[in-house]
Amino acid sequence: MKTSFPKEKIRVVLLEGVAAPAVRLFEGEGFTVESHAKSPTGAALAKAVAEAHILGIRSRTRVTADV
Numbered sequence: 677m678k679t680s681f682p683k684e685k686i687r688v689v690l691l692e693g694v695a696a697p698a699v700r701l702f703e704g705e706g707f708t709v710e711s712h713a714k715s716p717t718g719a720a721l722a723k724a725v726a727e728a729h730i731l732g733i734r735s736r737t738r739v740t741a742d743v
Contacts (some may be wrong), residue, residue, distance in 0.1 A: 689693040692734040
């Protein structure tokens with residue numbers, strides 16, 4: 677599939693230990709993946725997702741309007 681933006685420049689951030697198969701799936705499709713075992717909070721969360729194009733979270737992460 678061709679995208680209008682190079683896949684390798686699309687940044688995927690996965691938090692809270694999203695399953696390894698999901699990481700491999702994104703990487704296998706050519707995306708740049710950053711995975712975290714836990715979810716940062718506050719300013720650390722904002723920094724982690726600042727340049728993300730895709731954010732994968734589970735139930736504990738709270739993405740507020742300022743993030």
